[in-house]
Amino acid sequence: MADLMNVQAHVRLGSNAGQSMTRRDGVLKVTGRAPYAADRQPGGMLHAVTATAGIARGRVAHLDTAAALAHPGVVRVYTPANRPPLAEHPDTKIHGFAWRMEALQDDTVRYAGQPIALVVADTLEAATEGARLLNPRYEAEAPRIGLDGNTPYQPETVSIGRPPSLEAGDMDAARAGAARHLDTVVETAAQYHNALEPHAITAQWFGDRLEIDTPNQAIGLAKQSFATYLGIEPSQILIRSPFLGGGFGSKAILYGAQLLVVLAARDLDRPVKLALRRDQMFGPVGHRPATRQTLRLDLDEHGRIAALDHHTLAVASTFDDFIESASNASHSVYATTAMRTTHSAVRTDTGTPGPMRAPGEAPGSAALEVAIDEAAYALGMDPLAFRLLNYADTDPSTGMEFSSKALRECYERAADLFGWKDRPLEPRTMRQGRLLKGWGMGTAQFPCPMFQAAAHATLRADGSAVVETSAADMGQGAWTALAQIAADGLGIDIDRLEFRSGQSDLPDAGVAGGSGHTATAGTALFNAGADTVRQLADLATNDPASPLFGAGNAGVTARGGRLYRNDDESRSEAYEDILARAGLDLVRGEGKGAREGEAQRAMFSHGGVFAEVLVDPDLGQIRVNRLVGAFAVGRIVNPQLARSQLLGGMIWGVGFALHEEAIHDARTGRFTNNDLAGYHIPVNADIPMIEALTVHEDDPFVNALGIKGVGELGVTGTVGAIANAVWHATGVRPHRFPIHPESLI
Amino acid sequence: MTQTLNLTINGTTQTIALDDPRATLLDVLRERLGLTGTKKGCDRGQCGACTVLIDGRRMNACLALALSHDGAAVTTIEGLAEGDRLHPVQDAFLRHDGFQCGYCTPGQIMSAVALIAEAEAGLDPERVREGMSGNLCRCAAYAGITEAVLDATRTMTREDAA
């Protein structure tokens, strides 16, 4: 598996980092040969299917295991009565990134769709029917559903271990001096990641060694977690995750059924495969919870923001503590003399929410951008002029400088291309035939975190190299972008680079999340390459037979598989020759990627997004006719991949604004639309014209490579831009997402 | 009870002893024949990941009862490239970055091959988008997909003319 990427099958559009290059895994993907977890078919494999709860709260009183077992092909039925033991309770939070999960520890039901049994059979058909035949009886209690389903409480942390509130500046003084204020309330719906690849796992034991195929965004951490719950050593586990069919946050965290499959495989001594059904992805694998956000903007007589108050009420589960940190999206976007951000939560009978592409930032940005637009209109100002008036030159929440911020340039480029300057201030003034036309904008902003990663680089006698790190490619292009960075670090041409990744016996690449994977794993790979080159330079510059002798290892530059003297470019030597003379088969370097010390600057990617919508005035149907964004994202490793990520994020913004909404029946707690016909995401026809530009940005502070993130940024700003365009088209201000046609008529 | 099923898959006729009448064409391809290029995203006709050509027409293999298609000719993603030579649609998807995670991609490509053969969308991007709307892409590679389909249409029209 790890050598999959030896196929040199990409199309070169340039060389190494900074250049577009088609995906190195592209041929595998367009030919159907890229192996996803559910594609695995070890010999003797059994199929597992979970039975899921049809109530949202209560307990399972009876399961007809006899009926299931009587079905031809069914091999075993696991229930709390016979589930093999685990070394750690599934409700133990073994680390900060562990969610409480259901692995048949007892008969309680805490949300609809929770796994309550696992049926293993010879065929998928038999396992599926076996699960249906369990025909559970329940003792049900009335579920608590929705933002008003329970009494709100004050959480101790939001997101993952972050403080729930922040106050900067003197709110009272700022308000007292303000000329006017504006209140707005925005609601956002529950959303489910719905990666196109359903969560899947294939597990096989070889004695006390366990091999797992499962898509995972944090392979190293997953290995640790499996080991802890199973009571075995991490070294006994190999996880393969070369391709994730999308993750968006939902594949970063373990879920109970994964443990059950591993237990079943050991118990039955056969490989076992499980793939969740689409409806089963609504519950146990996280979601973006519904929010109700209350914003108050106090404005001074010039229209500058004096005070910004952002409160979020978010839906949470009854048994774990992930609180959508939407208010935090207001921390660093606009200048203000004072701000307060707070959160409260309501415990309901749903699966625990989790990070979903731009967690906190997406719903928070949606609400903030609506409020900003309302303020601009109240002041009679152009929305872009209002944003420029309130441009944050330093981070208002901390007073820190930005590591880099080319947001002005983003606004300018995108507004230009869009044609924003012709926008009338008043709503409902533009038409295209019978349709109402409106223009709106929003600011995109997303932080640039870094995690921990390690990598190895090995330069071989023939001048080729292999680099290793357990990165996760969920579509962002790790197989390609990280290889480009690694080749740069090694100073070789990418065609001479073999990249081993996507499995757990490699150095840990950390989590693919927070848009920080390329920066973190990339830094590790670059450093591993640099470490290798350093050793090579040592060899050469200390070798009297080398043309580089005496240059000192800082006196040479690596490029194209050769070292060059900085003071005399005509003197150089090929890696092969240096190794050959030193009598070495290989040189091996190591590297780490992490942010050193406390951040001294505010680090964000930025962008400006402009939307044109058409709205049918009679029927309310909305179409995002044009969507233009310009983004400042630091150094861009591969422009084609970066564009794809940004466009993908923007289209998620379309879905957020217009489509995505998981609906529970409040009486039963069950979903009424837990499938892709009911839970709408954008289709191709929803995206007539979309463009993402990038503006140049050198950031010497964010990390040594100057790389920010591109994965989540596009969602922010876009939702607000669309909502504001809908208002501009119709004069109706959307305060609820998704925007329903009937709310506009 | 085993039933016999004849299918011509990517040009090769096979007689399959079907162990379960419930099997969909998708599960026959993936779980019985090891042709895992065709993907399952929803199993209910709602996503298009399982798109294959049945007797030349694009269909959702997840809603095709295998037994009902006895005798059919099925083309899957595995049957498009000729050795190392990619089909023009595959090549266009690669060059236009018409995918990210790649999970919807086999279905998108099969759908695009059929769309071009249907010859109704031509080079009208709006028609291409509509015609490709039965294939969801959660990564939202729609811009690249549309560019790829248009590009492949041009290439294939040229090839036809030549």
Add this chain to the structure above:
Amino acid sequence: MNLFDYTRADTLGAAVGAEGALLAGGTNLLDLMKIGVATPSRLVDVTRLPLSQIEDHGGGLRIGAMVRNADLARHPQVLARFPAVAEALLSGASAQLRNAATTGGNVMQSTRCSYFMDPLSPCNRREPGTGCSAIGGETRNHAILGWTSGCIATHPSDLCVALAAFDAVVEIAGPAGTREVPMATFHPLPDANGVPPALAAGEVITHIRLPDPGGMARHARYVKLRERTSFAFAIVSAAAGIAVQDNRIVAARLALGGVAARPWRSTGAEAALLGQPPIETNFARAAELALQGAAPSGNNAAKIVLARRIAVRALTLAAAGTPDRMPALPASVFEGDDHG
């Protein structure tokens, strides 16, 4: 999915009276079997029945029940005489599904009421007498016309709306012989306890017949409001046809979709248009009549407004004339002379 016996009917004789569920394209039946809503112990595959012809029938057409939705939508005579039928078809589902789905299956497809599709929810339509879970639940997609406390579900088909508008007749073969029912009344409305079946046991739809559309052939449209631009069921929809002579309407057809357990044909609205000039005020009056008696079955009052407006829109577009080429976004409100 439960185990079943699979058989294939190669002749109509073998299908008529056969015990078990008829399997056509399977895009609805197999789906319902997967979610445990349909549990037939026997499947009778009717896809090979010799009912795949589209024949001339006077100035109209006779369509075999096995004709696939995609083939029907592309047929030159359908495009020429019944463009609204093609438009309705092309606005439904996806290209893949239309290639599989049959005319008979489309007519017989089940409601998309989410409670009907959830075997854990009591449902009179699924199990008469158990109650209706939709009432008091999530009813955004439910009926505003013809509903009872027994069932408030809608019929989801786009095709049937256009068929009902243009006087289609359903030809049925049964153990007791053949019979015909107008499309507009084929799907039974609910009573207090549930919904009577449209077909008796053993009956098979053999054909759909469409009579000569006369002057409406080039004045027929279908319009569909949906949450996303494509691949979504209708919130509401309308099929309309108009024939005009000397600025007076001489024939009119109007049926609404997404509003009732059947496509809602409104002969009252049609009659009111006769002899009138084809102008918006008259269309609005007709739409008013079409929605007579409409009432929300839950939190869906907005649908009444939407249905009225989409009726006006369909009539207006029909009066303006059918475009020569099928629009790029069939039946979309974003399509038309004023887009792009």
